[in-house]
Amino acid sequence: MSIFALPVLVLAVLAVHTINVAALPQVLVYTKTAGYRHESIPIAVQTITSLGNGSLTLPSSAIDPSISAVRWSTVNTEDETRFHNLTFLSQFDAIGFVSTTDQDPPLTGTVLDDQGLRNFARYIEQGGGYFGIHSAAATLFGAPFYGRLVGAYFDYHPQIQNVSVKPVDASHPSTSRWPADGLRIYEEVYNFRSDPRNLPSPAHVLVTNASTFSDPGVNPQGFRNGTNGPSPHPLAWWRQGGLLDTNSSTDASVSGVGGADIQAAGGPGRAWYTSLGHDVSTWQLDLFRGHVAGGIGWVLQSSTARSAHGGSSNGSTGTSSQDTTPASSSAHSLRPARLHLPAMAVTALVVTLPGLSVLVAQIRIPV
Structure with a gap:
């Protein structure tokens, strides 16, 4: 049986595959x-x-x-x-x-x-x-x-x-x-x-x-x-x-x-x-x-x-540990995340706003 965890006032998304949201160039x-x-x-x-x-x-x-x-x-x-x-x-x-x-x-x-x-x-x-x-x-x-x-x-x-x-x-x-x-x-x-x-x-x-x-x-x-x-x-x-x-x-x-x-x-x-x-x-x-x-x-x-x-880097490694994350001029971003746990696959879509992350949908499907 599927279990759906949804925050209040957020539209439920029913899916059996990962949601891919491409990052801005x-x-x-x-x-x-x-x-x-x-x-x-x-x-x-x-x-x-x-x-x-x-x-x-x-x-x-x-x-x-x-x-x-x-x-x-x-x-x-x-x-x-x-x-x-x-x-x-x-x-x-x-x-x-x-x-x-x-x-x-x-x-x-x-x-x-x-x-x-x-x-x-x-x-x-x-x-x-x-x-x-x-x-x-x-x-x-x-x-x-x-x-x-x-x-x-x-x-x-x-x-x-x-x-x-x-x-x-x-x-x-x-x-x-x-x-x-x-x-x-x-x-x-x-x-x-x-x-x-x-x-x-x-x-x-x-x-x-x-x-x-x-x-x-x-x-x-x-x-x-x-x-x-x-x-x-x-x-x-x-x-x-x-x-x-x-x-x-x-x-x-x-x-x-x-x-x-x-x-x-x-x-x-x-x-x-x-x-x-x-x-x-x-x-x-x-x-x-x-x-x-x-x-x-x-x-x-x-x-x-x-x-x-898919937004991955070109495979290089840095020469120092500073400045590893650039600032962004975009007002918001969407990023997909996937987590594998025993007996289930979890796909989550997270909306990131300045200073705030909101879970839009978390779908757990028995595997």
């Missing part, structure tokens, strides 16, 4: 700066957090339908010691560098120390996802594995100005809603030290710029390693698999060992980068918000993401 947003600090960082963090928890909704004209229902929990930090614990990093489906900056030249300031670099490289090698926004490409110049991860290092930009940026690939969820003739924004147009399409796992360009803007640079719209690069000039791109790979043809700016003598290769996950996002006004545009949501959502949909495997 977890996103770590890193915003430490050692060089220039962008005024847009607070609104960037707020936007990413609000897109993730659903408090910021976009019109269907601004966000791809494959992304509109994707939700995630956001943790923001500028504490580089968080990267000292690989167990902590492994709880995240994706780690985003948002307007981070190093000092270059000279290399007198950086956003991760050697221990953090090693753990971050291992996180990517084990399938972790990555997204970078704006000056994320002006970060960790002394660690070439990161240059390969982001795709290319920042070189220079002309004076900030009104510019048209247009989609190259309208099939990707981060650009599918952009008009073919482009988006007019007040932005810095980045030039890069190398072409991300020349990596062993080449970048797929998503966004380029129209030619109607001023760039008095010595090598406008080119790359430091040679003459003007192939068209279209890359401003945003995606990559999948082989994120840290290098070969004999890889540009010198992103090849080699670099920081802490780190040997890093592979990386089966997804990476997405956009050079846009300098100005606060850019983050107020729905089409740009949809661009960011599409990039993050696409990274989270990788088969290597933690949440794609």
Whole structure:
């Protein structure tokens, strides 16, 4: 005979199998700066957090339908010691560098120390996802594995100005809603030290710029390693698999060992980068918000993401015992629990609210 234990005012659930409630994907947003600090960082963090928890909704004209229902929990930090614990990093489906900056030249300031670099490289090698926004490409110049991860290092930009940026690939969820003739924004147009399409796992360009803007640079719209690069000039791109790979043809700016003598290769996950996002006004545009949501959502949909495997970590172990549980921006969570006792199987569904756990249903069935 079945015995049902139910709290008052809670709906009974009759089932003979475990109730599976998937945990929200977890996103770590890193915003430490050692060089220039962008005024847009607070609104960037707020936007990413609000897109993730659903408090910021976009019109269907601004966000791809494959992304509109994707939700995630956001943790923001500028504490580089968080990267000292690989167990902590492994709880995240994706780690985003948002307007981070190093000092270059000279290399007198950086956003991760050697221990953090090693753990971050291992996180990517084990399938972790990555997204970078704006000056994320002006970060960790002394660690070439990161240059390969982001795709290319920042070189220079002309004076900030009104510019048209247009989609190259309208099939990707981060650009599918952009008009073919482009988006007019007040932005810095980045030039890069190398072409991300020349990596062993080449970048797929998503966004380029129209030619109607001023760039008095010595090598406008080119790359430091040679003459003007192939068209279209890359401003945003995606990559999948082989994120840290290098070969004999890889540009010198992103090849080699670099920081802490780190040997890093592979990386089966997804990476997405956009050079846009300098100005606060850019983050107020729905089409740009949809661009960011599409990039993050696409990274989270990788088969290597933690949440794609029932929320388990990617199998790493931490280098210290601190920071083993990330704070969550989500208002509540659902978690399934299963307990095996003699002669019965117990399945419990627990709702966790801030400071309160409520047993929704406990079903005991003789076995």
